[in-house]
Amino acid sequence: xxxxxxxxxxxxxxxxxxxxxxxxxxxxxxxxxxxxxxxxxxxxxxxxxxxxxxxxxxxxxxxxxxxxxxxxxxxxxxxxxxx
Amino acid sequence: xxxxxxxxxxxxxxxxxxxxxxxxxxxxxxxxxxxxxxxxxxxxxxxxxxxxxxxxxxxxxxxxxxxxxxxxxxxxxxxxxxxxxxxxxxxxxxxxxxxxxxxxxxxxxxxxxxxxxxxxxxxxxxxxxxxxxxxxxxxxxxxxxxxxxxxxxxxxxxxxxxxxxxxxxxxxxxxxxxxxxxxxxxxx
Numbered sequence: 001x002x003x004x005x006x007x008x009x010x011x012x013x014x015x016x017x018x019x020x021x022x023x024x025x026x027x028x029x030x031x032x033x034x035x036x037x038x039x040x041x042x043x044x045x046x047x048x049x050x051x052x053x054x055x056x057x058x059x060x061x062x063x064x065x066x067x068x069x070x071x072x073x074x075x076x077x078x079x080x081x082x083x
Numbered sequence: 084x085x086x087x088x089x090x091x092x093x094x095x096x097x098x099x100x101x102x103x104x105x106x107x108x109x110x111x112x113x114x115x116x117x118x119x120x121x122x123x124x125x126x127x128x129x130x131x132x133x134x135x136x137x138x139x140x141x142x143x144x145x146x147x148x149x150x151x152x153x154x155x156x157x158x159x160x161x162x163x164x165x166x167x168x169x170x171x172x173x174x175x176x177x178x179x180x181x182x183x184x185x186x187x188x189x190x191x192x193x194x195x196x197x198x199x200x201x202x203x204x205x206x207x208x209x210x211x212x213x214x215x216x217x218x219x220x221x222x223x224x225x226x227x228x229x230x231x232x233x234x235x236x237x238x239x240x241x242x243x244x245x246x247x248x249x250x251x252x253x254x255x256x257x258x259x260x261x262x263x264x265x266x267x268x269x270x271x
C-alpha cells in the first residue's frame with residue numbers, strides 16, 4: 001500500500017520537476033528576446049529581468065535598470081516598444 | 084720590444100676605434116629604414132590605383148573609405164590580387180535570408196524587429212532612388228552598417244557560421260543595394 005503511495009507521489013512529482021526547466025528555458029529565452037528587441041530600438045534597459053504576458057505578442061518587460069516597457073506587435077506587423 | 088709593444092697598442096686602439104666606428108654606424112641603420120619607407124610611398128600611389136578600380140562601390144562607403152585605403156596602401160600591391168577572389172563570394176541572398184529565419188540564435192520578436200528595420204532601410208533606398216531622398220548615400224551606408232552590426236551582434240555568439248557568412252557577403256549585399264538596377268531587381 002505504502003509502495004503504491006510512493007509510486008503515485010513520484011509519478012506526480014517527477015513530471016512536475018522535469019517541466020520546470022523547460023518553462024525556465026522558455027522564460028529565459030523570452031527575456032533574452034525582449035532584451036534584444038529593446039536594445040534594437042536603442043532604449044536603455046540592460047537586461048529584462050521580469051516579463052508579464054498581457055496578450056499574444058504583447059508583453060510588459062521590466063528591466064534591470066528599473067525601466068519598464070510595453071513591447072507588442074501592432075496591426076501593421078511592427079514590433080513597438082513603448083515606455 | 085717597445086716598438087712591437089707600441090705597434091700592438093696602436094693596433095688595439097685602431098681595433099677599438101674601429102669597433103666604436105661600427106657601433107655608431109649601426110644607428111644609421113634607421114637611415115636605410117627611412118629609405119625603405121620612402122620607396123614604399125612612391126609604390127603606394129601606383130598600387131592604390133589598382134584597388135580603387137575593383138572597389139567601385141566606395142563612392143557610397145565614404146565613411147569607410149577613410150579607413151579602408153590605409154590598410155590597402157599598407158598591404159601593398161600583391162594583396163589586391165588575393166582579395167579579388169575573397170571579395171567575390173557567391174552571394175545567395177535567399178539562402179542567407181532562410182538561414183536567418185531558421186537560426187535559433189535570434190528570438191522571434193527580435194527577428195520581427197530586425198525585419199522591420201530591414202524594411203525601413205529598403206524604404207529609405209527606394210526613396211533615395213526615386214529622388215525623394217532624405218538620406219544621402221553615406222547616411223544609407225551608415226544605416227546599413229549599423230543594421231549589419233546589430234545582426235552580427237545577435238548572431239556571433241550562438242551562430243558563428245551564419246555570422247561569418249553574412250560578414251563575407253556584406254560588401255556584396257551593399258553592392259546590390261547601392262546599385263539602382265540590382266536594387267530594383269531585388270525589390271521587385
